[in-house]
Amino acid sequence: MTDILSNIEQIYSEMGHNHYGEGVSQIEHAVQCARLAVEDGERADMVVAALLHDIGHLFAGVNPGYGDFCHDQAGAEYLSQYFPPGVTEPVRLHVSAKRYLCTTEAGYIDSLSEASRYSLEHQGGFMTEDEITAFLAEPFYEQAIRLRRWDDEAKDEQLASTPFSSFSQKIVEVCNA
Numbered sequence: 729m730t731d732i733l734s735n736i737e738q739i740y741s742e743m744g745h746n747h748y749g750e751g752v753s754q755i756e757h758a759v760q761c762a763r764l765a766v767e768d769g770e771r772a773d774m775v776v777a778a779l780l781h782d783i784g785h786l787f788a789g790v791n792p793g794y795g796d797f798c799h800d801q802a803g804a805e806y807l808s809q810y811f812p813p814g815v816t817e818p819v820r821l822h823v824s825a826k827r828y829l830c831t832t833e834a835g836y837i838d839s840l841s842e843a844s845r846y847s848l849e850h851q852g853g854f855m856t857e858d859e860i861t862a863f864l865a866e867p868f869y870e871q872a873i874r875l876r877r878w879d880d881e882a883k884d885e886q887l888a889s890t891p892f893s894s895f896s897q898k899i900v901e902v903c904n905a
């Protein structure tokens with residue numbers, strides 16, 4: 729368990745300074761997302777999902793083979809070694825949640841940052857009817873939508889940084905090992 733925690737902390741301390749693309753670093757984006765989950769009264773699994781949802785982006789920096797546009801799958805696959813579906817499924821589905829909201833919620837796409845609108849095209853664009861049906865059949869689709877909304881908000885350049893380590897206890901709490 730300590731190994732898992734130190735692996736994750738090492739990934740974020742080595743790669744977390746990478747730019748998220750919208751005025752904040754990856755690690756700032758991660759902790760802001762987790763803070764929003766805490767403020768919404770979420771359980772530890774959702775706080776950890778929020779914290780680690782973009783871990784696949786950090787692998788993309790380590791291993792270009794993963795590719796940035798598959799960061800949801802790559803992240804969930806890595807995390808599934810250590811965490812239950814309550815953590816890994818919202819991570820795996822958070823890009824689908826964006827596609828779903830862009831397709832079904834009026835005005836949502838206009839609220840996205842330029843970078844996020846740009847990446848939508850590379851993430852599959854709008855959902856078809858069949859894709860919507862499949863997404864809504866996912867047991868964790870609601871959690872993925874909640875995660876996606878924090879993801880959209882967690883880009884505050886002015887917010888004083890919370891240390892990544894302040895979430896260590898929650899990582900240990902939900903870890904399988």
Ligand SMILES: [Fe+2]
Nearest residue numbers: 757781782879
């Ligand atoms: Fe994100």
